[in-house]
Each structure stands twice: as C-alpha cells, then as structure tokens.
Amino acid sequence: SQQGEEDPQALSIQEGENATMNCSYKTSINNLQWYRQNSGRGLVHLILIRSNEREKHSGRLRVTLDTSKKSSSLLITASRAADTASYFCATDPNYGGSQGNLIFGKGTKLSVKP
Amino acid sequence: DTAVSQTPKYLVTQMGNDKSIKCEQNLGHDTMYWYKQDSKKFLKIMFSYNNKELIINETVPNRFSPKSPDKAHLNLHINSLELGDSAVYFCASSQESRGYNSPLHFGNGTRLTVT
Numbered sequence: 001s002q003q004g005e006e007d008p009q010a011l012s013i014q015e016g017e018n019a020t021m022n023c024s025y026k027t028s029i030n031n032l033q034w035y036r037q038n039s040g041r042g043l044v045h046l047i048l049i050r051s052n053e054r055e056k057h058s059g060r061l062r063v064t065l066d067t068s069k070k071s072s073s074l075l076i077t078a079s080r081a082a083d084t085a086s087y088f089c090a091t092d093p094n095y096g097g098s099q100g101n102l103i104f105g106k107g108t109k110l111s112v113k114p
Numbered sequence: 115d116t117a118v119s120q121t122p123k124y125l126v127t128q129m130g131n132d133k134s135i136k137c138e139q140n141l142g143h144d145t146m147y148w149y150k151q152d153s154k155k156f157l158k159i160m161f162s163y164n165n166k167e168l169i170i171n172e173t174v175p176n177r178f179s180p181k182s183p184d185k186a187h188l189n190l191h192i193n194s195l196e197l198g199d200s201a202v203y204f205c206a207s208s209q210e211s212r213g214y215n216s217p218l219h220f221g222n223g224t225r226l227t228v229t
Contacts, residue, residue: 030213030214030215031214031215033215033217035218037155040222040223041222041223042118042204042206042220042221042222042223043157043204043206043218043220044220045217045218045219048217086155088157090218092214092215101147101159101162101169101215102159102215102218103159104156104157104158106154106155106156107155109155
C-alpha cells in the first residue's frame with residue numbers, strides 16, 4: 001500500500017492567501033520531507049522534519065509533524081503566483097533498523113491565481 | 115553548473131527498440147537513483163546505487179538496467195521498449211547517510227514516449 005498520501009489532490013487559491021496541504025502515512029519514519037515540482041521540471045527539496053520534531057519553519061513555509069496521527073502538514077503563507085506547483089511529501093521509513101528508500105505520495109497540485 | 119543533469123529531455127521511440135538515458139551529478143554525492151513518474155504524477159523508485167551496492171526494486175522488469183561507470187554517473191538502459199514504459203524518468207542523487215535518507219537532488223527528467 002502507498003505510504004504518503006497528500007490531501008487535497010488539488011487546491012486553488014488567490015495570491016496572498018495561505019495554502020495548507022496535508023500528508024498521511026502508515027509506517028514508522030525517520031523523517032518526512034516536502035518537495036515542490038514545477039511543471040516540466042524535477043522535484044526540489046523544500047524542508048525535512050525529523051521524527052522527534054513537531055514543527056519547522058523555512059521562510060514562508062511551516063511544516064508540522066504528528067507522529068501519533070502519522071500525519072504532516074505544509075503551510076505556505078502569503079502565497080504568490082510563483083508558488084504554483086505540485087507539492088509532494090516523502091516519508092523515510094524506519095523498518096526497525098533496516099533502511100528503506102524515500103516513498104513519495106501522489107502530490108497536491110497548488111494553483112495560485114494573481 | 116546544473117547539479118544533476120540528464121539527457122535527453124525528450125525521447126520518442128518505437129516499441130521493441132533499446133534506448134539509454136544518461137545522468138550526471140556534480141555534487142559529489144555517493145548515492146544515485148532512478149525514479150519513474152507516471153501520468154498521474156506518482157513517483158516510484160526504480161533503483162538506488164552507491165559505491166558499494168546496487169539496490170533493485172523487484173517490481174522493475176529486467177529490461178531495465180542501470181549502469182554506473184563512476185560515482186558521478188548513473189545511466190539507465192532499457193531493452194525491448196513497451197508502450198507501458200512511457201513515463202517521465204528522473205535521476206536523483208543524495209549524500210550517503212547512516213540510518214536515514216538525506217534530501218534528494220533531482221534532474222529535470224526525461225519524457226519517454228513509446229509508440
């Protein structure tokens with residue numbers, strides 16, 4: 001079964017508004033990472049939050065992690081048209097000491113209208 | 115000075131052909147990967163490779179073979195291409211780490227279309 005699943009699948013907002021995307025996962029993790037993908041480009045790493053962290057900030061990005069609920073959220077404040085992209089969460093699974101590869105969700109497509 | 119570069123960007127070919135996609139990284143990373151992104155944007159790992167070990171995703175057909183001439187390059191060779199191989203293929207790299215996955219640096223992808 002798929003690990004990270006983002007919600008919503010698509011989100012459309014006006015410039016200046018905040019955008020919140022959620023990610024749920026199933027297994028224990030070492031960390032959770034968020035990536036952005038612009039159309040026709042590769043994924044770009046945004047932020048990594050470790051399993052023992054609850055919140056992390058980077059510029060206009062705020063990520064939270066709730067390991068008890070196996071969920072994370074990405075908040076983009078004061079959105080801009082340039083934030084239009086797909087956003088993916090990726091979980092780094094912890095298989096009890098055995099290291100696996102990052103597992104990506106299907107992404108949230110964010111559209112920010114000027 | 116692109117960190118992870120892959121060529122070609124677009125590849126259109128017929129069923130049954132053999133093709134290769136090249137990838138190079140100048141980040142000094144020890145680990146490289148190939149990912150496949152389907153039409154629904156789902157990204158799935160195919161291979162990971164570092165100086166010591168090639169890890170193959172067992173769901174990948176053996177028509178796909180990674181080849182690494184050195185730690186800065188990881189090429190993907192595909193034999194007997196099928197229609198279902200049409201997708202965007204991404205190369206990525208990361209620093210080697212013990213016990214957890216470091217952030218990935220992705221190339222811009224190769225859009226493969228099999229007709």
